[in-house]
Amino acid sequence: MQEFLEFTLGGIAVGMIYAAIALSLVLIWRGTRVLNYSQGGMAMFTTYVAWVVIRDTGSYWAGFAVALAAGLVLGALLEVTVVRPTMGKGPLNSVIVTIGLLILLEGVAGIIYGGQYRSFPPSFSIKGLKVGSVALGISASDLFTAAAVLAAALALFLVFEYTSVGLRLRATAFAPGVTRLLGVRIGRVLTLGWALAGLFGALAGVLVTPSTFLYPNSMDSIFVLGFTAAVIGGLDSPVGGVIGGVLLGVVLSYAGGYLGSNLVLVYGLAALALVLMIRPSGLFSSTASRRV
Amino acid sequence: MAEAAALAIEDVHAGYGGVPVLNGVSISARPGTITAVLGANGAGKTTLLRTISGLVRPRQGRILVDGANLARRHPEDIARAGVAHVPEGQGVITELTVEENLRLGALCRRGGSVRSAALSDAYQRFPLLAERKRRHAGLLSGGERQILVIARALMAAPRVLLLDEPSLGLAPRMVAQVMDLVRTLRDEVGLTVLLVEQNARSALAIADCGMVLNLGTVVAADDAAVLASDVALRRHYLGF
Numbered sequence: 452m453q454e455f456l457e458f459t460l461g462g463i464a465v466g467m468i469y470a471a472i473a474l475s476l477v478l479i480w481r482g483t484r485v486l487n488y489s490q491g492g493m494a495m496f497t498t499y500v501a502w503v504v505i506r507d508t509g510s511y512w513a514g515f516a517v518a519l520a521a522g523l524v525l526g527a528l529l530e531v532t533v534v535r536p537t538m539g540k541g542p543l544n545s546v547i548v549t550i551g552l553l554i555l556l557e558g559v560a561g562i563i564y565g566g567q568y569r570s571f572p573p574s575f576s577i578k579g580l581k582v583g584s585v586a587l588g589i590s591a592s593d594l595f596t597a598a599a600v601l602a603a604a605l606a607l608f609l610v611f612e613y614t615s616v617g618l619r620l621r622a623t624a625f626a627p628g629v630t631r632l633l634g635v636r637i638g639r640v641l642t643l644g645w646a647l648a649g650l651f652g653a654l655a656g657v658l659v660t661p662s663t664f665l666y667p668n669s670m671d672s673i674f675v676l677g678f679t680a681a682v683i684g685g686l687d688s689p690v691g692g693v694i695g696g697v698l699l700g701v702v703l704s705y706a707g708g709y710l711g712s713n714l715v716l717v718y719g720l721a722a723l724a725l726v727l728m729i730r731p732s733g734l735f736s737s738t739a740s741r742r743v
Numbered sequence: 744m745a746e747a748a749a750l751a752i753e754d755v756h757a758g759y760g761g762v763p764v765l766n767g768v769s770i771s772a773r774p775g776t777i778t779a780v781l782g783a784n785g786a787g788k789t790t791l792l793r794t795i796s797g798l799v800r801p802r803q804g805r806i807l808v809d810g811a812n813l814a815r816r817h818p819e820d821i822a823r824a825g826v827a828h829v830p831e832g833q834g835v836i837t838e839l840t841v842e843e844n845l846r847l848g849a850l851c852r853r854g855g856s857v858r859s860a861a862l863s864d865a866y867q868r869f870p871l872l873a874e875r876k877r878r879h880a881g882l883l884s885g886g887e888r889q890i891l892v893i894a895r896a897l898m899a900a901p902r903v904l905l906l907d908e909p910s911l912g913l914a915p916r917m918v919a920q921v922m923d924l925v926r927t928l929r930d931e932v933g934l935t936v937l938l939v940e941q942n943a944r945s946a947l948a949i950a951d952c953g954m955v956l957n958l959g960t961v962v963a964a965d966d967a968a969v970l971a972s973d974v975a976l977r978r979h980y981l982g983f
């Protein structure tokens with residue numbers, strides 16, 4: 452029972468990070484039907500930016516804020532300079548472009564910061580919390596991770612549902628051609644989508660890196676798991692992405708805990724294969740839940 | 744030209760890839776008139792509307808709206824210049840609610856009060872949409888969707904309305920309603936309408952002028968009444 456509680460809560464905490472990556476992928480997929488393979492690389496890059504700011508200012512929160520801002524800027528910049536010029540020229544094209552971006556980002560990070568593993572500080576203490584004598588299996592840092600991703604997801608939901616910017620984002624995702632005809636400048640909307648994706652990626656990077664160390668490939672496996680979460684959620688449903696992330700986090704936590712092994716990434720890939728075999732469109736892609 | 748045209752198309756050539764579809768099309772529509780654009784399937788009617796609204800780039804020619812040349816501009820800019828294009832097959836966004844579809848139509852206008860005034864105007868003109876405003880547009884009937892897309896186009900306060908086969912797939916009673924609506928928009932709002940129709944008889948009944956396209960060229964252009972009484976033309980191109 453004790454173990455079960457630990458595995459569950461720990462799984463939810465990690466799952467929130469997968470959820471953040473999933474959201475960043477969903478944001479771009481919905482708008483452009485591009486699977487952004489460079490999402491992990493973008494997150495890694497902005498985490499280096501945070502690392503530099505924390506090193507130079509000594510303030511974790513300054514690094515945190517700068518990373519999010521850097522995510523926004525990097526996402527917008529990549530959309531305008533690299534993605535847009537190559538769009539609409541076949542789906543394979545965008546695959547190659549975003550994989551190319553990943554290689555580029557990891558290469559540039561290696562050149563600037565070197566390949567060595569660097570430790571990255573957590574938001575709060577990573578000491579396990581207890582209620583009375585019962586260990587919960589999560590720390591204050593985990594709690595902050597879950598709260599931060601939830602708050603960001605909730606903010607995204609409110610923007611989507613209740614603002615005119617959100618209406619533009621949704622309309623562009625569902626029907627870009629019609630939306631253009633109504634005078635909405637969809638180029639700007641797509642840039643905004645990439646910027647928001649950059650933001651969620653940066654959030655995931657800063658939150659997960661304390662437990663992985665920071666190096667140019669540090670986000671690769673997290674990206675695969677975030678991608679799995681997004682696929683579980685149906686790829687175009689933000690709500691599905693969050694649920695997919697938490698579901699995957701918990702399942703992998705049980706698998707890792709009870710089967711006792713270091714094969715979490717393999718379990719993740721198995722989960723991905725299973726979902727693709729049983730429900731290729733994801734668990735949450737009925738039209739009802741596809742609405743944001 | 745005696746009277747300045749609200750919409751003038753001069754010698755427009757356009758197509759897809761290297762394949763030409765429109766081969767020198769010219770039209771002149773006076774403000775506040777309905778021009779029926781007729782012709783068989785594949786004549787180039789949809790391509791003509793897509794070229795006017797910027798979805799297809801003309802290789803040659805001018806597209807003048809109130810005297811300003813909009814040829815080769817982006818669809819977003821052309822819409823903002825006052826041209827509303829209701830595409831073939833309607834184009835309601837089924838995942839959005841009726842109200843969201845409507846609000847989307849006014850997003851290119853500045854000012855929250857302008858937008859909410861447009862919304863209440865729409866609900867006043869179309870009570871049917873007011874009753875269904877929280878409903879997903881995907882749940883509307885074909886006729887209701889056609890009303891919705893026209894109402895959405897009006898949200899931008901356009902000068903020129905391009906309608907691509909609004910009667911397609913509608914029951915006869917709905918067709919009559921939509922045609923009535925188009926006529927009302929001309930008479931009350933002063934819209935200049937380009938009305939593409941397979942249903943030549945209904946279109947000519949409300950139109951002021953008409954033109955017949957065949958293989959991307961204009962084979963006839965005249966007052967609607969003249970076209971409707973041209974027996975040879977009817978037999979050849981209009982099918983009634």
Ligand SMILES: Nc1ncnc2c1ncn2[C@@H]1O[C@H](COP(=O)(O)OP(=O)(O)O)[C@@H](O)[C@H]1O
Pocket residue numbers: 759764782783784785786787788789790791
């Ligand atoms: N997207 C497209 N790509 C290539 N050819 C097209 C495309 N759309 C239409 N065409 C061709 O252009 C011609 C005119 O089509 P269209 O403008 O749709 O005619 P209409 O609306 O009068 O039926 C047809 O021969 C059609 O096959």
Ligand SMILES: [Mg+2]
Pocket residue numbers: 788789790831
């Ligand atoms: Mg057509």
